[in-house]
Every structure is written in C-alpha cells, then in structure tokens.
Amino acid sequence: MAKRHNEHMSISDALKEFIETNKLEKGLDKVNIAKAWENLMGNGVNNYTTSIKLERDTLYVQLSSSVLREELSYGKQKIINMLNEEVGKEIIKKLVLR
Template identity: 70%
Template sequence: MSKRKNDNQPIQDILKEFVQSNNLQSGLDKVNVREAWANLMGNGVNNYTTAIELKHDTLYVQLSSSVLREELSYGNEKIVNMLNESLGKEIVKKLVLR
C-alpha cells in the first residue's frame, strides 16, 4: 500500500495540474467561449444564435438572421477583443459569422 503525501496544496493548483496532465484545456476553452458569447451578446443576439463552435483559434457562430449577421460583421474585431478580454487570455483570433 502506498503512503499518502502529507504536503497540502490549494485545490486550484491541483485542478490546474489535472487539466494539464489530461489535456482538457481545449474542451474547457470551448465551453468558456460559449458562455462568454452568451454573456457579452445578451438576449437579443442569443435568440438568433443557433450554433457556436470553436475550432483551433477560430470561432464559428451560426445566426438565423442575415440582417444581424451583417450588422455584427462590422464590429468583428471588437467582438474578438471583447471575448478574449472576458476569457482572460487570447483564445479567439478570428470570428466567422454564418
């Protein structure tokens, strides 16, 4: 039977180590980007958002309104900056509105 380590570590450090050792960061980023989109865009845009998908560093957002898609395309770079600022790191480099 192996002995337990007696050194105490904060749970935050343990969770970070677990995420890194199991390569879970990309999955967490996908979930965090969806939440950030919902929080930043509000109900008006979320009602027309049908799908959000993060592939590598590109965020694909499918919208059911062509008018809204055109309107959001004007502020494409600003949306990317707001998302990354909300996430605390640069995850999204490009936004594709479909």
C-alpha cells in the same frame, strides 16, 4: 495514475494540475467561449444564435438572421477582443459569422 504529493496543495492548484495532465484545456476553452458569447451578446443576439463552434483559433457562429449577421460583421474585431478579455487569454483570432 497521478503520483501522490505529500505537501498540502490548494484546490485551485490541484485542478490546474489535473487539467494540464489530462489535456482538458481545449475543451474548457470551448465551453468558456460559448458562455462568454452568451454573457456579452445578451438575449437579443442569443435568440438568433443557433450554434457556436471553436476550431483552433477561429470561432464559428451560426445566426438565423441575415440582418443581424451583417450588423455584427461590422464589429468583428471588437467582438473578438471582448470575448478574449472575458475568458482571460487570447483564444480567438478570427470570427466567422454564418
């Protein structure tokens, strides 16, 4: 059980402390990256996206269209930069399109 603080604490600070003490950051990063992919790529790409998986610093994206996969492969670094910027920290270093 977490120790009780006598001083007042803002909700954002309390949530940050809760996330850190329970080691939930990696799980939240996975959710945030999936949401960022949906927001940045739009409906056209999302319709062909079958799964998104983050393992360590690599994002695996499964696409049902080989043509789209080829098109996205030309801009991998730009996609990585956009996703990291959307999340606010450098989570992804490598993007694998399947």
